[in-house]
Ligand SMILES: Nc1ncnc2c1ncn2[C@@H]1O[C@H](COP(=O)(O)OP(=O)(O)OP(=O)(O)O)[C@@H](O)[C@H]1O
Ligand SMILES: Nc1ncnc2c1ncn2[C@@H]1O[C@H](COP(=O)(O)OP(=O)(O)OP(=O)(O)O)[C@@H](O)[C@H]1O
């Protein structure tokens with residue numbers, strides 16, 4: 001289960017913000033453009049998402065806070081996720097898993113699992129076959145829910161294979 | 165301007181229903197699945213829409229009332245639209261234009277302009293270049309509004325050309 | 329024809345910019361041709377700056393921000409070349425209260441010159457109607473239409489959820 | 492693996508049918524393999540019958556009906572193979588009051604076994620939250636997060652429009 005998400009420099013989260021999640025239902029509300037879907041994007045990104053279209057950007061550095069009327073742009077974006085693993089839901093030998101991902105303006109990236117440097121691939125492998133990885137159905141983006149039944153037969157097939 | 169729409173046998177409109185439109189804003193409300201978008205589909209269809217995808221069906225006869233728990237299927241669908249034309253907005257020599265379109269289970273179609281039989285093409289030509297025809301932007305379907313700015317540059321171009 | 333496209337484009341572009349900054353003070357929006365030399369083949373770029381935010385690609389905009397930009401673009405085209413009538417099917421689905429009200433007022437203003445048919449679940453939008461119809465399924469699978477008056481308690485059955 | 496796919500499919504299909512007719516009494520929904528012979532290559536067909544309506548292709552379903560069918564399919568897959576957590580971004584956008592309440596109760600039930608993170612503008616959905624966060628732009632262009640309590644008057648600023 002997801003315990004905490006920390007965002008720093010990710011899209012509109014110029015200032016470091018932590019979100020603690022309930023083990024039941026956590027609801028996120030707010031006006032248009034306030035940053036709700038940006039939180040969903042941060043979750044995808046920290047789980048290893050590379051697809052630009054899914055993150056609504058054209059290049060990876062676009063997810064770094066670009067500045068606003070009142071603030072200068074930042075030089076990096078960082079997301080940290082803390083996962084509870086006492087039920088060994090994830091294939092790692094820790095009861096708590098902390099994943100960190102950073103990207104810098106010069107396009108350099110950093111990946112850490114429990115503060116140990118690793119590759120993007122190592123992060124993606126944790127979530128393979130859990131429904132949270134690429135092609136999984138646990139993350140439903142804005143405007144995407146109808147695609148599950150409208151998509152053509154072979155797309156649905158992929159959905160099931162991911163689940164099976 | 166649109167004065168009245170009559171539906172008979174069109175999708176969920178098994179019983180003949182007339183809708184009179186205000187010259188300002190006419191709002192249509194109701195629960196999910198009650199038939200609101202079906203009214204929008206009927207308007208597209210009577211203006212000459214042939215695209216199955218736009219009408220949400222796989223073949224044209226699917227728009228004929230297919231029966232329900234309490235009613236048998238019908239053998240035809242009919243939509244009549246009454247348009248005000250005193251400002252000569254439409255390229256016809258009438259102050260009122262009444263267009264009728266019918267389709268039968270055996271796939272036969274009938275088209276009438278002011279009760280005179282005509283071809284589908286004659287109907288489509290009335291709306292060419294008004295924003296209501298194919299490719300026009302006056303009819304925004306459910307879930308379609310964002311496409312206007314998300315669509316690629318050449319699609320937007322087509323939008324402008326239709327307007328110009 | 330090249331000239332005509334160019335003129336229409338410039339009028340729509342001006343309308344788009346004016347309307348956006350009027351409705352969103354502090355915000356900016358522009359249209360530009362990607363290929364100034366080759367107007368008849370050029371693509372059209374849309375640039376949107378919500379108030380207080382820096383310029384970025386429109387793909388980063390939120391659902392509600394995209395909807396508002398799209399509607400303003402549409403209405404800008406309408407102002408230059410009005411259509412006989414316009415049908416909006418749940419265009420307010422992604423909007424919060426504030427934007428729904430802005431959109432509803434905007435359409436109300438335009439409705440003095442153009443006819444609008446609006447399908448909605450939204451009370452704020454509904455309140456701008458000159459004529460209101462409720463669609464129900466009194467008999468299973470069959471649509472029934474009833475005329476509604478604003479302020480009618482029956483309306484509550486037709487109002488979608490409180491957002 | 493062919494057997495495994497077959498077994499999973501049958502379990503999900505059963506769950507899908509049961510859940511749909513429980514939530515929509517009088518309605519029916521099924522999943523079927525388009526090619527029984529060739530399970531590993533077969534497509535999957537979805538058949539949905541809202542209460543009182545006759546069987547037709549799912550493309551004819553309304554926005555709200557499609558959303559409900561899709562969510563029920565998703566939850567059926569979850570029941571067979573739960574994910575560590577699930578993020579829903581405005582899945583209730585197309586739903587009226589009645590369906591929003593059905594969805595919210597359904598998710599509440601599932602949340603006893605699974606964690607849900609739900610982004611919404613909808614008051615009915617919000618009321619099911621165990622924890623509620625409001626996102627605002629106190630400083631232009633910068634997201635700020637505040638903890639909200641259900642019943643807090645501040646909540647009204649966060650509630651989208653009354654539908
Ligand atoms: N790198 C960045 N720097 C600054 N702002 C950004 C960046 N990336 C995205 N944004 C801004 O984030 C905003 C979108 O946020 P988000 O999609 O989270 O909104 P939302 O709360 O989901 O709104 P809605 O209710 O309309 O869906 C846009 O205004 C966009 O310009
Ligand atoms: N030929 C037909 N015969 C009978 N029913 C039909 C036919 N075609 C479509 N329908 C039914 O019409 C319903 C969809 O109606 P419609 O799309 O107008 O709903 P809506 O009021 O727009 O709902 P929403 O608020 O969810 O968008 C579906 O239940 C579908 O099965």
Ligand SMILES: [Mg+2]
Pocket residue numbers: 036037038142390391392
């Ligand atoms: Mg969003």
Ligand SMILES: [Mg+2]
Pocket residue numbers: 200201202306553554555
């Ligand atoms: Mg609809």
